[in-house]
Amino acid sequence: METLLSLRGLSIAFGGLRAVQDVSLDLAPGSLTALIGPNGAGKTTLFALMSGFLKPDSGQVWFDGRDITGRAPHLNARAGMTRTFQIVQPFATQTVRENIAVGAHLHIAGRGAALAEAERVAARVGLAERLDQPAADLTVAGRKRLELARALATRPRLLLLDEVLAGLNPQEVGEMIPVVRAIAGDARAGGVTVLMIEHVMQAVMNLASHVWVLAQGELIAQGTPAEVTSNERVIEAYLGRGTAARLREAAP
Amino acid sequence: MHERLSQRSRDASGRSVALKDVATIVVFAVAVALLTAWLDSGVWLTFVMMTLYATLLAQAWNLLGGFGGQFSFGHALFFGTGAYVQAIAQMQGGFNPWLALVVAVAVAAGVGAVVGALTFRYGLKGSYFALVTLAFAEVFRILALSVGFTGGGVGLMLPLAESAGNMQFGSRKGYIALMLGLVVAALAVTAWLRRSRFGAQLQAVRDNEDAARAIGVDPWRTKLGAITLSGGFMGAAGAFYLQVFQYIDPAIAFGPQVSVEALVGAIVGGMGTLWGPLLGALVLHTLADLTRNLFGALPGINLVIYGAVLILIVMFLPRGIAGMLDRWKRS
Numbered sequence: 001m002e003t004l005l006s007l008r009g010l011s012i013a014f015g016g017l018r019a020v021q022d023v024s025l026d027l028a029p030g031s032l033t034a035l036i037g038p039n040g041a042g043k044t045t046l047f048a049l050m051s052g053f054l055k056p057d058s059g060q061v062w063f064d065g066r067d068i069t070g071r072a073p074h075l076n077a078r079a080g081m082t083r084t085f086q087i088v089q090p091f092a093t094q095t096v097r098e099n100i101a102v103g104a105h106l107h108i109a110g111r112g113a114a115l116a117e118a119e120r121v122a123a124r125v126g127l128a129e130r131l132d133q134p135a136a137d138l139t140v141a142g143r144k145r146l147e148l149a150r151a152l153a154t155r156p157r158l159l160l161l162d163e164v165l166a167g168l169n170p171q172e173v174g175e176m177i178p179v180v181r182a183i184a185g186d187a188r189a190g191g192v193t194v195l196m197i198e199h200v201m202q203a204v205m206n207l208a209s210h211v212w213v214l215a216q217g218e219l220i221a222q223g224t225p226a227e228v229t230s231n232e233r234v235i236e237a238y239l240g241r242g243t244a245a246r247l248r249e250a251a252p
Numbered sequence: 253m254h255e256r257l258s259q260r261s262r263d264a265s266g267r268s269v270a271l272k273d274v275a276t277i278v279v280f281a282v283a284v285a286l287l288t289a290w291l292d293s294g295v296w297l298t299f300v301m302m303t304l305y306a307t308l309l310a311q312a313w314n315l316l317g318g319f320g321g322q323f324s325f326g327h328a329l330f331f332g333t334g335a336y337v338q339a340i341a342q343m344q345g346g347f348n349p350w351l352a353l354v355v356a357v358a359v360a361a362g363v364g365a366v367v368g369a370l371t372f373r374y375g376l377k378g379s380y381f382a383l384v385t386l387a388f389a390e391v392f393r394i395l396a397l398s399v400g401f402t403g404g405g406v407g408l409m410l411p412l413a414e415s416a417g418n419m420q421f422g423s424r425k426g427y428i429a430l431m432l433g434l435v436v437a438a439l440a441v442t443a444w445l446r447r448s449r450f451g452a453q454l455q456a457v458r459d460n461e462d463a464a465r466a467i468g469v470d471p472w473r474t475k476l477g478a479i480t481l482s483g484g485f486m487g488a489a490g491a492f493y494l495q496v497f498q499y500i501d502p503a504i505a506f507g508p509q510v511s512v513e514a515l516v517g518a519i520v521g522g523m524g525t526l527w528g529p530l531l532g533a534l535v536l537h538t539l540a541d542l543t544r545n546l547f548g549a550l551p552g553i554n555l556v557i558y559g560a561v562l563i564l565i566v567m568f569l570p571r572g573i574a575g576m577l578d579r580w581k582r583s
């Protein structure tokens with residue numbers, strides 16, 4: 001299979017805590033997939049390992065056919081892999097336009113051209129009305145969009161989205177899902193592969209073609225959204241040991 | 253078509269903002285030049301000169317501290333380097349002072365690059381960065397006391413040789429012209445920072461380093477560029493100091509006073525702004541002169557009042573004087 005990103009036996013421990021253990025997975029170019037798992041499963045740590053914010057204790061990260069294990073995040077962004085943060089990290093003193101332009105500057109040297117690009121990207125994520133607002137004034141939903149826009153402005157080939165829907169109300173989630181789909185959709189023509197960490201199952205079921213499930217640092221299941229949500233190990237990872245059996249008994 | 257039109261108008265508006273900065277800098281330079289030509293009181297000329305000098309110190313610090321968010325407590329390191337190189341190049345190297353100025357700026361910028369390469373390489377931030385820069389300045393102060401070519405504790409006295417070619421002017425006006433040129437250069441660099449890729453990346457690193465890294469900004473190179481620029485301008489201020497006072501010793505060159513003057517001017521005026529350092533320098537110099545003249549009979553009182561006003565400004569104007577003016581303009 002053709003792969004864009006490939007993890008080979010990735011592990012990292014913090015003291016006695018084995019945050020990620022022997023994780024291997026392959027992302028096909030053009031795919032929109034999801035990484036799910038209970039809180040503390042190591043999902044964000046895995047993102048940090050992929051994007052170069054953390055160096056693994058063992059294992060490798062391959063991107064576009066090259067071993068990039070432990071390479072600095074800005075070099076990975078330059079090569080086309082950009083991540084967002086679960087806890088949004090706006091450049092608070094700057095306007096929305098200026099925030100997005102920093103991403104655009106990765107490939108655009110001129111200030112005017114970068115600001116114009118920022119405007120186009122803002123329109124794609126529904127921030128066109130807020131271009132001149134300071135980022136600090138945005139609502140949570142607005143900041144999530146900004147996080148996405150800034151990453152998108154770097155013209156990524158692989159976008160790692162860390163819970164862009166967390167903290168949004170159902171209506172805002174409903175508005176955001178088409179935005180994410182459109183980004184991945186441009187994809188098959190233009191090329192954005194998306195891997196999203198997501199807790200909102202509505203979005204996962206709606207968007208992802210393939211799902212990986214991480215629990216206590218290990219990949220415990222993978223498959224289509226329907227497959228993993230009926231997988232006993234997954235149910236137990238979320239709801240506790242023995243739950244799957246009890247659920248079966250309770251079922252008529 | 254519509255998109256292209258709107259892009260063109262925006263490019264034009266981007267350019268017009270840049271033009272506005274250039275225009276204000278030109279107006280400022282012409283106003284100071286006219287004021288200087290018109291003044292003939294030595295006291296006032298000294299005031300203008302020292303305010304411009306303090307502006308350069310504050311603006312140099314602002315490039316790294318205000319735009320880069322790296323708070324140095326040891327900018328005297330670059331100041332002293334500039335002053336000593338200016339003296340030694342002339343007295344021991346036989347350089348013309350104008351050429352010495354270029355060398356002084358280059359060496360101070362180089363010291364900035366080395367210090368930045370080391371400290372940013374190891375990810376020093378916040379108070380750790382402040383402490384390390386303070387330590388570097390102290391090390392240089394002790395070195396200057398110990399080695400021969402700096403004249404040790406006696407310092408270096410620049411021989412008097414008054415002529416423009418020697419950068420020793422008969423009146424304050426010559427020095428003001430020189431300092432005005434340096435301040436305009438610093439303002440121009442700051443204006444460029446406000447609308448360039450490098451400036452955008454620098455401010456992104458200041459606001460959130462991890463977020464900047466994730467979207468392709470190299471924080472090490474960005475901060476290195478800022479400290480190099482900052483060091484160069486600080487070195488120019490040191491060289492200027494030497495030409496005016498014709499004397500330098502380790503305490504003046506590398507002591508904490510210059511470091512504090514640089515950062516206080518920028519903080520009071522408004523960090524990360526174009527005109528903040530000038531406003532800060534102006535307010536602080538006015539305040540210092542006023543308290544000195546009003547309470548000169550009670551030694552120490554002027555410093556107490558000066559300190560109290562500083563505390564008030566920092567408490568009630570967290571974004572400095574420029575930030576306050578900006579808020580007024582908007583409301």
